[in-house]
Amino acid sequence: MGFARTRRRQRRGHSGLNPSYGCRLAAAALTLAGLLLAPAFAQTATLADLAFYSGPDRTARLIAGAKREGMVSIYTSLTVDDMKVLGSAFEKKYGIKLQLWRSSSEDIVQRAVTEARGGRFEVDAIETSAAEMEQLHREQLLQEVKSPALADLNPAALLPHREWVGDRLNLITAAYNTNLIKPAEVPKSYEDLLDPKWKGRLGIDGEDSVWFGAVIAALGEERGERIFRELVRRNGISTRRGHTLLTNLVISGEVPFALTTYQYRIEQLKKSGAPIEWAVIPPAITRFLGTGVMRRAPHPNAAILFLDFMLSDAQPLLLGRDFTPTNMKVKPLEIRFDLIDPAQVLDQGDKWAKLFDEIIVKQGRR
Numbered sequence: 001m002g003f004a005r006t007r008r009r010q011r012r013g014h015s016g017l018n019p020s021y022g023c024r025l026a027a028a029a030l031t032l033a034g035l036l037l038a039p040a041f042a043q044t045a046t047l048a049d050l051a052f053y054s055g056p057d058r059t060a061r062l063i064a065g066a067k068r069e070g071m072v073s074i075y076t077s078l079t080v081d082d083m084k085v086l087g088s089a090f091e092k093k094y095g096i097k098l099q100l101w102r103s104s105s106e107d108i109v110q111r112a113v114t115e116a117r118g119g120r121f122e123v124d125a126i127e128t129s130a131a132e133m134e135q136l137h138r139e140q141l142l143q144e145v146k147s148p149a150l151a152d153l154n155p156a157a158l159l160p161h162r163e164w165v166g167d168r169l170n171l172i173t174a175a176y177n178t179n180l181i182k183p184a185e186v187p188k189s190y191e192d193l194l195d196p197k198w199k200g201r202l203g204i205d206g207e208d209s210v211w212f213g214a215v216i217a218a219l220g221e222e223r224g225e226r227i228f229r230e231l232v233r234r235n236g237i238s239t240r241r242g243h244t245l246l247t248n249l250v251i252s253g254e255v256p257f258a259l260t261t262y263q264y265r266i267e268q269l270k271k272s273g274a275p276i277e278w279a280v281i282p283p284a285i286t287r288f289l290g291t292g293v294m295r296r297a298p299h300p301n302a303a304i305l306f307l308d309f310m311l312s313d314a315q316p317l318l319l320g321r322d323f324t325p326t327n328m329k330v331k332p333l334e335i336r337f338d339l340i341d342p343a344q345v346l347d348q349g350d351k352w353a354k355l356f357d358e359i360i361v362k363q364g365r366r
Contacts, residue, residue, distance in 0.1 A: 047300040051145040051293065058148075059308075063094060065301030071097040072302035075108045076127040077289075082321055089317060090309050096302050105132040112294070116141055121296035124303035126164075127310065130288040131210070131349075133164040134342035142292040145304055149311035149327070156339055157288060157326040164292030167310045169324040169333060171263040171286045172211050173278040175247065180256045186279045190219070190227050199235040203255035205246050206239035206361060211260055211285050213352030214340045218283035228359050239361055251276050267322040284337040288326070 045053070050062065066072070076083060080102060087098045103111070105128040115122055116139070126136065136142050142163035150158060150165065157166030176186060187193050193202065216224035231237065238255065240246045243262055249255040251274045259281075266278040291310045297303040315327040325331055345352075 047143055047293075047295065047297060047303075050300050050304055051143050054146055054148075059305075062301045062305050062308075066094060066096045066299065066305050069096075069299040069302050071099055072299050072306050073099045073101075073122060073124045074127065074306060075101050075103070075112060075123050075125075077103065077105045077108060077129065078127060085317055085321065086310075086314050089313060090306065093309070093313060094302075094305055096305065098306075105129040108132060109135050112136060112141060113139055116296070121294070121298055123294055124297040124299045125291060125293050125306045127167065127291045128289060130166065130290060130340065130342035131345040133290045133292055134159075134346060136292060137161060137163045138346070141295055143295040143297070145293050145307050147304075147308050147311055149308055152327050152329050153311065154326045154328055154333065157290070159342075164290045165307070165311060166288035166290045166326045167314070168289050168318050168326060169286050169337075170289060171280075171284065171324060171333075171337065172208075172260055173263045173266070173284070174257065174259050174281050175250050175261040175266050175276055175278045176257045177250050177253050178275045178277050180253055183277070187281060190215075190231065190281060193231055194227075194234055196235070198257065201256045202231075202235060202237045202259065203240055203246055203249060203257070204237050204259045204360060205243050206241045208260045209353040209356035210287075210340060210345055210349065212356040212360065213344075213348060214285045214338060215283065216352075216355070218285070218338045225355070225359065232360060237360060247276070264322040264324065271322075285340060286324075286333075286337045287340040288342070 050065070053061070055061075078086070083100055083102065087100060090096070090098055101111075101123075108126060108128050109132045112123060112126060113136075126133070133142075137159075144162045147165070150162075153165065154169075159165075174186075187195075187198075212228075216228075218224075219227065237259070240249060240255070243260070243265070246255065246258050247261050247265060247269065250258050250261070251269065261278065263278050266276055269276050291307050293300075293303045293307050311327065315325040315330040318325045319331050324333055
């Protein structure tokens, strides 16, 4: 009778066990399975698996995997001093050794592409200028990562392919010597620079063709070209190679007003007491610098952790170094700006360079 009763209960969907006990048993089984599978996932997961994983234990798994890997290799164009601050914070937080190679953005792309084509995969993540990051995307060297930090970023920092992400903005601004030019004299438009009082007082970085192309596009090509041709004809614009040199010449007074300097650098110099101030002549042109994880990263867990770090913990550190972070929770950019499209730089860069050389560089020599 007892056996028959039990069979009937089973046919009706009853186990014969206390319901609460059954639930606890099932939960315990799932927990055990998770504990058994977690190391297996960490050991066998591909970079794509890690990049798209969004479970609640995501960070814990990445840290465990990164500790097994032992290091992360980064190529960057950030200065040594800036990377000392960021690298020390990363190593302290995760206990992972950061191996750094620093160079220009052009050299970084050349090295990364050469290594990949030669079947050498030595770098985990790259942090450099937007156009070069976009070039790495076109070379199919980058891996999209579903970082939880993406939700806090300026939407403009996220490209449709998401294979690299803007981590800081570089606002390109004019700068002037405060001993020679009063704030009230600062031009409000490029037409204002046509005034004869600016004759012989203007300078520009001789390689800023991308900025020039972006300004011309924002003003309207016909209008923009007309303004700059007339400006060079009337008042001249001296070309200097390198933003650092140009900025120093503003401080010395040799170039009282420079059209293209980096706003973050001016802020740094102001704090040291230099007689310099930055100003925006609309349109405000800015470009992103960003971070991306390499598709064949030798240390995938550490590479993803580095991207997460650059978009979260590194953001207030970048602000402390006078950079403009892209994390809106750290500091929203209060200036209306026109963003340089990195894809446009790659597609129209030669055209912009030719126009810049014709209007600014060659005419400036006359």
